[in-house]
Amino acid sequence: xxxxxxxxxxxxxxxxxNVTLSCEQNLNHDAMYWYRxxxxxxxxxxxxxxIVNDFQKGDIAExxxxxxxxxxxxxxxxxxxxxxxxxxxxxxxxxxRPLREQYFGPGTRLTVx
Amino acid sequence: QKEVExxxxxxxVPEGAIASLNCTYxxxxxxxxxxxxxxxxxxxxxxxxxxxxxxxxxxxxxAQLNKAxxxxxxxxxxxxxxxxxxxxxxxxxxxxxNLFFGTGTRLTVxP
Numbered sequence: 001x002x003x004x005x006x007x008x009x010x011x012x013x014x015x016x017x018n019v020t021l022s023c024e025q026n027l028n029h030d031a032m033y034w035y036r037x038x039x040x041x042x043x044x045x046x047x048x049x050x051i052v053n054d055f056q057k058g059d060i061a062e063x064x065x066x067x068x069x070x071x072x073x074x075x076x077x078x079x080x081x082x083x084x085x086x087x088x089x090x091x092x093x094x095x096x097r098p099l100r101e102q103y104f105g106p107g108t109r110l111t112v113x
Numbered sequence: 114q115k116e117v118e119x120x121x122x123x124x125x126v127p128e129g130a131i132a133s134l135n136c137t138y139x140x141x142x143x144x145x146x147x148x149x150x151x152x153x154x155x156x157x158x159x160x161x162x163x164x165x166x167x168x169x170x171x172x173x174x175x176a177q178l179n180k181a182x183x184x185x186x187x188x189x190x191x192x193x194x195x196x197x198x199x200x201x202x203x204x205x206x207x208x209x210x211n212l213f214f215g216t217g218t219r220l221t222v223x224p
Contacts, residue, residue: 042214042216043214048210099209099211102212105156
């Protein structure tokens with residue numbers, strides 16, 4: 001089965017701790033994306049990567065970091081510098097240029113207290 | 114600006130009716146347009162993509178694109194209660210390597 005997996009589904013952390021969210025895809029897609037969704041709001045782009053070892057900041061990159069060491073994997077670290085980290089985090093992938101459809105993983109719901 | 118705007122709703126339609134969802138975008142050079150369905154607590158699911166002016170039909174769904182007026186719409190025929198969800202419009206503006214999303218329209222189909 002081809003698809004995008006995110007783990008864990010739910011994640012609870014104490015304030016001040018860094019946390020890493022996993023995203024893996026076996027669709028052979030070149031591009032991968034991280035979005036954040038807050039209640040009643042649209043998707044906001046955190047980071048994206050079009051090729052291995054390269055990534056770009058999105059609209060709300062502050063307090064987050066990513067790596068792209070393998071085509072299949074694009075983990076997101078939520079650092080203690082992120083002021084309001086509680087949210088629904090969505091990973092997506094697409095074939096790349098020209099930009100066509102993006103497909104989403106099931107998401108990780110992060111709660112920081 | 115590369116904004117995508119949708120009426121947040123909620124939009125309520127009776128079962129069996131046609132639901133019409135609209136989206137406008139600001140970047141005239143946008144080339145790719147998508148509709149996603151998102152059930153409460155779940156991730157968005159791609160249901161339609163459209164790239165050229167006109168209509169594109171897929172089962173009960175029809176996407177309509179009018180680049181001159183900068184709007185894209187989604188029609189759902191014979192609406193079912195299972196269609197109750199939030200529908201997100203997404204656009205790929207000129208030169209962008211990512212999609213811009215609207216805030217979504219919440220649809221409720223009443224049995």
